[in-house]
Amino acid sequence: MNTNSHRREFMARGLLATAGLLVLNPLKNAFAENYAASKAEPDLLARINRAKDPGTLRGLEVGHAPQIKSPDAVKAGEPFEVEVAVGQKLHEMIPTHYIDWIDLYAGEIFLTKMVLTPNLTQPVFKTMLVLRESAALRAVEHCNIHGLWEGTKRIEVV
Numbered sequence: 001m002n003t004n005s006h007r008r009e010f011m012a013r014g015l016l017a018t019a020g021l022l023v024l025n026p027l028k029n030a031f032a033e034n035y036a037a038s039k040a041e042p043d044l045l046a047r048i049n050r051a052k053d054p055g056t057l058r059g060l061e062v063g064h065a066p067q068i069k070s071p072d073a074v075k076a077g078e079p080f081e082v083e084v085a086v087g088q089k090l091h092e093m094i095p096t097h098y099i100d101w102i103d104l105y106a107g108e109i110f111l112t113k114m115v116l117t118p119n120l121t122q123p124v125f126k127t128m129l130v131l132r133e134s135a136a137l138r139a140v141e142h143c144n145i146h147g148l149w150e151g152t153k154r155i156e157v158v
């Protein structure tokens with residue numbers, strides 16, 4: 001075998017290996033699927049999305065609508081625990097499709113922010129709050145593919 005035939009064989013093997021990676025690489029396939037999903041509903045990126053019926057989540061709402069768990073009523077000035085989870089079924093956290101961050105507000109007042117890293121975190125957190133008057137808690141999260149989503153829960157201060 002001369003130098004040119006070695007070079008041709010080397011190039012052919014390289015092309016085959018590259019083609020194999022393109023077909024079998026799960027990250028690339030996931031990206032392609034997610035890209036297709038985002039193209040299918042471009043309006044998602046131009047608004048804050050909310051579940052149409054928070055009691056019966058459907059489609060993308062299941063994995064994106066923030067869920068707030070807390071007491072329905074609390075005493076003024078007394079700390080209480082709140083849990084925020086992205087989705088009824090937690091949203092996936094893979095490098096091509098993940099939740100960037102979750103913000104929590106009491107009405108218009110910013111309370112806290114959770115910044116997330118794909119693969120190493122899950123889109124859920126607990127924190128302690130202290131309210132002095134009744135408020136609607138609002139959790140807003142950002143999915144890198146499906147945009148902004150908001151969930152709310154009213155808490156009465158008694």
Ligand SMILES: [Fe+2]
Pocket residue numbers: 064091097098143144145146
């Ligand atoms: Fe998403």
